[in-house]
Amino acid sequence: MIYNYGVLMKIGIFDSGIGGLTVLKEISKRLPSFELLYLGDTARLPYGIKSKKTVDKYSENNVRFLKSLGCKIIIVACNTASSYSTSLLKRKFNLPIFDVLSAGAQASSKSGAKRIGIIGTSSTIESRTYEKKLRKIDKSIKILSKACPIFAPMIEQGLSKKNYSKLIIKDNLQIFKNKKIDALILGCTHYPLIKKNIQDYLGSDVILIDSAEEISKSLYDYLKLYYPNEFSKIPKQRKIFLTDKSTYFNSVIKRIFNNMDFEIKLVDIT
């Protein structure tokens, strides 16, 4: 057992944009005494429709930036970057790297579900990373995955309160109802924001796996083991860096995360 005394522990979280703030929020709640730095690559978002090569390049840029600020642990809060780039990042950087996708896959296998649904962006679903991870844990699991690329813009634009959002949810999730899944992995950082709407449609029997929640649990366990002395109730700083700022992003942040208090800085990382 290695204890780390008096180390200033900075945790770096990155996402393609602002959806990953759901992850920052969860980690922030569970680990108030750790310094959290969030990078949203808003100038180049979304990653979810782009190629592996492009997402790899962007993810590497992001980690390099967070490392340069002294982050000692990296959280890949973007599902697309998690599925495409985690192994590359682990090879390139000598840092513990936690990714939302692994956290989600582990949690769904622990849930005991045998018929698991996965929703995400086009790239996340296409990469089949969730499937591969789940199959490694248990070959007998039945998996059904579906890209729901309209969900992220719908959530960002505050349209999930509109009457037609029910039709959009039904149109995208009906297949999971028909196939009677036990659990659904919310494979995009935006989706926890419509968790209730999804639960209402699928019914309370279906377990929803929220990777923001899961990754904050894994991180908590890791830090309890290796950095037990850094836990306290004194809240540490949270910093948010964005590669682009616009009225659109500001309004989305305000609409979705209105009770979060932080300073936002614009950075150029390319």
Next chain:
Amino acid sequence: MIYNYGVLMKIGIFDSGIGGLTVLKEISKRLPSFELLYLGDTARLPYGIKSKKTVDKYSENNVRFLKSLGCKIIIVACNTASSYSTSLLKRKFNLPIFDVLSAGAQASSKSGAKRIGIIGTSSTIESRTYEKKLRKIDKSIKILSKACPIFAPMIEQGLSKKNYSKLIIKDNLQIFKNKKIDALILGCTHYPLIKKNIQDYLGSDVILIDSAEEISKSLYDYLKLYYPNEFSKIPKQRKIFLTDKSTYFNSVIKRIFNNMDFEIKLVDIT
């Protein structure tokens, strides 16, 4: 009058992504004998929610790339880039630059409409460039503008055939019906693809201004004047360059532009 004999006329068109292919398609139809090079900045799309500073930088990159390939005329096919960056591009590059926004504004003033609606991305609407251009032409025009950021992903994902697309269209355009506009500027390259749906909702009395069509008319007039000898019926090459290729983009191109025949090349322009 200057005639240009025997000049190989290459026209460069750029857009944040693949929506601008509506512009390529229109220009291609009207000007078969001109060589057309299209650049879609798919690695950094969308521009429509990003800041002026970021869009300026990207637009400059794009023109530099097209110029390096020998383009002698530049078409800014992206409404956001048109509204934010046209004047910068005119200052930086010694080339004739046509932009969809000016073409759209001119056409709507020519139409005689006095109550004009404008729809576009968040950035296009926020920039108020259409408004400023229209007011310069005629101060008495009544203008009503509204960002409809859900339209582009809805169109790209082929959802405009879904029953709920009618509700989305109604939700976004109802205000124009209530205010009894005479003309509506389709201020985003994606929108001509749902022209019929919009016309069905607004009724046949409302003139729809399609900037893809308008810019190809302006370009035709310009070339007839300065390059009359380059007109022929022998079709020239069309080349498409994308800064990122993914299954998502391929499927969108296939779905939307299935009757277009071209070769797609991946390029790194940064």
